[in-house]
Amino acid sequence: MKKRIVFVLSGIFLGSVCILLALYWPADIADIKDIRPEIGKSALHLLVVSVIGTIVSLLVFEYQQERQASEKKRDQQQKQFEYRESLLISVLSRAANAYSRAKKARRMTRAHMTLTGTTRQLSLAQYDVFFDLINEAQLELENLKRDIRTISKTITTPENLIEKLHTMDSYLRELITEYEDSRQKFIGTLLTLPISDFPLLDNYVRPANSSNFMFEMIKPYSEIQAAIRKDLLHPNLP
Structure with a gap:
């Protein structure tokens, strides 16, 4: 479009110059001499109008191009923001889901648990339910670590999040390892065992202030929440 306008302007300019040269070229015919001034004025007028019109057209064209480019850039930034926001919300939701299962x-x-005197007893059925919930939570954390590496450019401190998730993941893995090694303790008609036979689980179910759960789950999860919410409050891409 821009090239067409320049081409038309050049054509008008050259045409006007040719007309002016033809009008003011020496001639002996009196009638032509008389009308030359008027034709010259008309040609000059046409040239001025054409030049001004072409310049205005170029300016309008440039403005429209810049406006379209600006709108396109704004749309792209909005899409990037919405996409990033959805990813962050997904990470927060999945981390919350894993933490909730572990806490449940x-x-x-x-x-x-049942009590035999002052001894807390764990049943095999309850141990299996516990494992199912812990296993689901651990798998979610494991997958989340991998996914954060994939979307690391959308997060301000991805390595920090991965480190916190790794802390939680490792803690649950140890519980799962204990389950795999200790479940066989339930043999024959032995339906319950003292919780003390499962040291990691025993520690896990204690009140938070006397359990590793505080440092291995609660604190890392709180830091993950804080980091993601900070990113959500600052929409600029890292």
């Missing part, structure tokens, strides 16, 4: 397993195990 803790509460359910405490609630369903």
Whole structure:
């Protein structure tokens, strides 16, 4: 479009110059001499109008191009912001889901333990329920670590999040390892065992201020929440 306008302007300019040269070229015919001034004025007028019109057209064209480019850039930035926001919300939601399952397993195990005198007893059925919840939470954390590496450019401190998730993941893995090694303790008609036979689980279900749960789950999860919410409050891409 821009090239067409320049081409038309050049054509008008050359045409006007040719007309002016033809008008003011020496001639002996009196009638032509008389009308030359008027034709010259008309040609000059046409040239001025054409030049001004072409310049205005160029300016309008440039303005429209810049406006379209600005709108396109703004749309792209908006899409990037919305995409980044959805990713961050997804990370926060998945981390919360894993943490909730781990906490649910803790509460359910405490609630369903029985007492024999002062000894807390754990049933095989409850141990299996506990493992199912912990296993789901651990798998979610493991997948989340991998996914954060994939979307690391959308997060301000991805390595920090991965480190916190790794802390939580490793803690649950140890519980799972204990489950795999200790479940066989339930043999024959032995349906319950003292919780003390499962040291990691015993520590896990204690009150938070006397359990590793505080340092291995609660604090890392709180830091993950804070980091993601900070990114959500600052929409500029890192």
